[in-house]
Amino acid sequence: MKKLIAIVATVVFLPAAAMAETFDDAFDMNRAMHGKGYTFTWSGKQYSTDHLEEVEARVAATKENAEDLIAKAKAKNAEVANVGFEWKLTKGILKDAEAAMVSGDYRKALDLAAQAKYHARIGLEQHAYAENNWHLSVPQ
Amino acid sequence: MRKLTTSMCAAGLLALIVTTPATAMTTQEAVAEGKAVYMGKSRGNCISCHQINDPDANLAGNQGPPMVAMAQRFPDKRMLRAQVWDASKNNPITIMPPLGKHWILSEEEIDAVVEYIYQF
Amino acid sequence: MKIIKNITIGLSLLMSTQLVFSAQPGTTLASVNPEADRMALQQFFKKRFPDAELADYVNGIYAVDADSRTQWEDLESFPPYEFDVEEGERLFKTAFANGKGYADCFEKGGIGIRQNFPYWDKKAGTVKTLEQEINECRESNGEKPLKWGKGPIAQISAYMAWTSRDNVFDIKIPEGDEGALAAYLDGKKFFYTKRGQLNLSCANCHVQGSNVRIRADLASPSLGHTSHFPVFRSKWGELGTLHRRYKGCHKDSRSQPLGMQHETFRNLEYFQTYMSNGLVVNGPGSRK
Known part of the structure; x- marks a missing residue:
């Protein structure tokens, strides 16, 4: 049972771990929410939402x-x-x-x-x- | 002298009124602009797929969900903006065009249309 | 150690589900299965519109929307394409300068053969459409080709469809012919691919969005799409070919559209008509 839970947990969490936010995702999400001229942080650095x-x-x-x-x-x-x-x-x-x-x-x-x-x-x-x-x- | 002061004040007031809209759109103006974007065939053309409880909305389509309870559905207005900007992010096969990502509307037009639909 | 084992099991589970997922839609030459595609599309529409008869899909949106059907039936009682069929017959029977005619270019004198188009021409290594062969017939007899979208070519095509009404579509993808299968797959891919500034696929409107309103218009189901062409479209106010409609639709996605009779459009017609196998020819048709 414990093993089953562990397997299920791995299956559930693996995709999430594999899908860590890429720069492009972060850029798009910030541009989508705030428009242009907005500054956001990704991986500890600051970026602008300008294309x-x-x-x-x-x-x-x-x-x-x-x-x-x-x-x-x-x-x-x-x-x-x-x-x-x-x-x-x-x-x-x-x-x-x-x-x-x-x-x-x-x-x-x-x-x-x-x-x-x-x-x-x-x-x-x-x-x-x-x-x-x-x-x-x-x-x- | 008093007359001069009064007219100077009036001129100052007038200048204030005239310059205000140039610096930022009032909510009312944004709503009006947003409505034009919503209805305009060569602009947002949102009406082709989304019903909205506006007396000027004739023959709205129903490919997408109706514009109701927007504030409840999107407590964070920016999430609504993101949905307009690129609906395919949440549903890759959606029929809704990515209005921001594909630069179909300008960012200003998106701000305006969000203001307009957020009232419903 | 146990964790690593679990991760491995988890990973393989994950990978296997992905493998199964990517194998089903038939996206490669090795996995594509036209007959399974045809059944899946029929099943899709059966589920979506349980009351519609399969055979009725040749009538497009009127198979699934009762309101517009009434209007359409009124329209069809005095078919707007009647003149075009007559004119098509006259053109078909008018001899070329060299004394030969269209009847000499086609099997059975060109009568009752619409259901076999488009077909895979193994020798030429390409899909051939009826309109294409009408023009090839002209050119091989020293005549100038006709324009693809409307006018005489649509009228001749309409007459040929008219003589084939109620014949059952029988599009073949020759077994073991990789070229034919590749053409089919290319057409299928075009149909399901989102494109243009509006990011729309054919399927967006004609599968997922079928019988749902875009403003006051209802998008037709894709099943049976090619059966009734050429079409007298009220919006055009005249008769037009399938490829004229393809080009218009392609443009509506805000794409720079392909030219009529482009190889990809012919492959699209091959795919779409194969999907309609078992349905009958009922062209020319009239549509809103």
């Missing part, structure tokens, strides 16, 4: 910087298109970013490029997740 792309856009609003981020966003979107997971609005956002750059609104161009790059990056994550989990809704 990588929001940080990338926080540079001087110059033509060069805008061009650079638009190019990065385009490359990321090409990557996600290659695995068949390109999102519908991303190309349009990139077009708007380019139009803003041409009209000299480099701040707007940077922000839009950041959003497009984020969409492409999350599309890649979505693809990677789907590869392992698409079966979850298959009727058994």
